[in-house]
Amino acid sequence: MARERFFLELAPPDEQLAGLPHVVIVGGGFAGLKAAHALSGRPVRVTLIDKRNFNLFQPLLYQVASGLVSEADVASPLRQMVGQAPNIQVLLGEVVDIDPAAREVVFNDRRLAFDHLILATGSGSTYFGHEEWREHAPPMKILEHADEVRRRLLTALEEAEQTPDRERRRHLQSVVVVGGGPSGCELAGSVNEMLRHAVARDFKQLDPDDCKVTLVDPGERLLRAMHPSLSDAAGRYLRSRGVELLLGGRVQAIASERVTLTAPGGERTLEAATICWTAGVRASHLGKLLAERSGCPLDRGGRVIVNPDFSIPDHPSIRVVGDLCAYSHTADGKPLPGMASPAVQMGGWVAADILAAQEGRSHAPFRWTDFGSMAVIGPLCAVADLRGLRVSGPIGWLLWGLAHLAFMPANENRLTLLTKWLWTIGTRQRASLLITGRPDQHMGVDVGLERLEAADPGVRAPGCSA
CATH class of the missing domain: 3.50.50.100 (FAD/NAD(P)-binding domain)
Structure with missing residues (x-):
């Protein structure tokens, strides 16, 4: 017997999911994807919304730009990564409004109710007013x-x-x-x-x-x-x-x-x-929208200042993670950096916290494990600072490669990346030196409510209320 299908509230949900808490995750990056993985197969109904249908491994974008690897090597379809879990539905669209009081998000001209909302829409570029x-x-x-x-x-x-x-x-x-x-x-x-x-x-x-x-x-x-x-x-x-x-x-x-x-x-x-x-880096425009709707504070970079459990004041059901949040509840009081490792840890902890609350269990406070930072600067050469262990050159490159392969969410991409890196090292040839598209055709691609703000900064998005 074929399993039942469901789509939003337009049809009766799957019988087994009808009474479960609904977790809506906005953003399929490092934090959002980790949260979805952690909730996969658990007693919750999950809806993952993203305006792109893939997860992008952003740290390797420069390799696409310089012809080392292709687009598919650093991006993986979200439906293949988490959409096959029976309790997870992946939807394509951009959230243009949030109603904290009604616990609803607006996207694709419809409203979607949530019991828990995880905002993980990341960051974009800023030109400092230019x-x-x-x-x-x-x-x-x-x-x-x-x-x-x-x-x-x-x-x-x-x-x-x-x-x-x-x-x-x-x-x-x-x-x-x-x-x-x-x-x-x-x-x-x-x-x-x-x-x-x-x-x-x-x-x-x-x-x-x-x-x-x-x-x-x-x-x-x-x-x-x-x-x-x-x-x-x-x-x-x-x-x-x-x-x-x-x-x-x-x-x-x-x-x-x-x-x-x-x-x-x-x-x-x-x-x-x-x-x-x-x-320049700026937080997703969704942070500004959330502040307008809920009164939550933002830092100078537009990031949402969150509580120790990543919730916002007066709205414990709304969590903000990844590059969109400003989390300063650390031992030294410094905000967590906008990197893959903190984002993954945030997404996993919030998912575990939601499950713990649902089961009536206590949950240990969030503690970030700092794995350090690194940057590759040439063939077989990188610099790495691993919690005080500082290395550079080929050893740094090896650690960099292992770390990036470990954080890469798709096994297929791990294999293709390793193959192309080894090919480049052995031959000095690059696999993706292709000229595609028309001049500047991609420069107007929106990355988050930009079109609406550019048209009139004072105009609210469709479906928004003052």
Whole structure:
């Protein structure tokens, strides 16, 4: 006998699920996916809502941008990952309103009731009030952004191959990366290797020595969240590979193929065919919406300030996890960093806390286990700070690779990534140097209520009440 099907409240739910608490998870990233896994097969009904039908392993987006791996290697369909559990339903859509009093969310022009709500919509990019820079310097937050960066890089090389003017060729072989955090260092290092080896191997007219990658950061050192010794190691390696580091450089303007900044030596203009942005992070727009609806506080970055159990004041049924939350209930009082490891731990703990409350059990307070931080900066070279154990070079790369494979949620992706990494190490060839799409076609892709806010910041989303 075929099992019954259900869809929202439009038809009677499966008989076995009808009386169970309904947990709605918004966002299928690290935190949301972990919560769904933890609730799989448990006595709750789960609805996972995401505007994309896949989970994206965001830390490896730079490898898509630089042609190391393809989109499918860092993304996995949510329905295949958790949707086959009998108590989990995956729905495609964007939540545009939350009614805390009625315990409902609004998406796809319908209202969905919840007993527990887990918001895990992550973060996006910010240009610090200069959104006009976005079209000239793509960020690195979604697959479409990585595709656009790769398209711009490869298109510039193809144009350079047909350009008789050497100065123009040098310009087309130049890249500026803004932001010296882990994403910026990883992108700059990978793009530098791609340019130099692709040019030497695949292009007849181009000179690898004309390739130029400049990494800009306003701080005194790269990777400021890491120990200074690792920052120095990363800087030395990148410089040895030909990457120019412009520290203390504050961007003043970005135009087509041009970055104007102030540096210790005065104002300076950098010209490059490709400009990439990894400098600013902002919380999902859903945090602002939740604050309007519930009165919950936000920090300066737009993250929701949560209670020790990740709930918001006066609404214990609403939990906020991952990059969207500001959690400072730590031993040192410092907020948890926006990384995969804390997000996974948050999602798992909240799911366990919901189950414990349902069963009348007490649940130990949340305690974050800090596994450290790391960044890969070149072939077989990475820096890693593992709770005081600081390593760099090949050992750092090995630890980095093992950690990323461990956090990768899909076994198929683990296998394909390992295969492509080993292939690249052995051959110096990249598997995904494809030019796809039309120029700038992906730059207008929304990543969370952006279209509505851009149209009129004072206008509420459809279905919203003042």
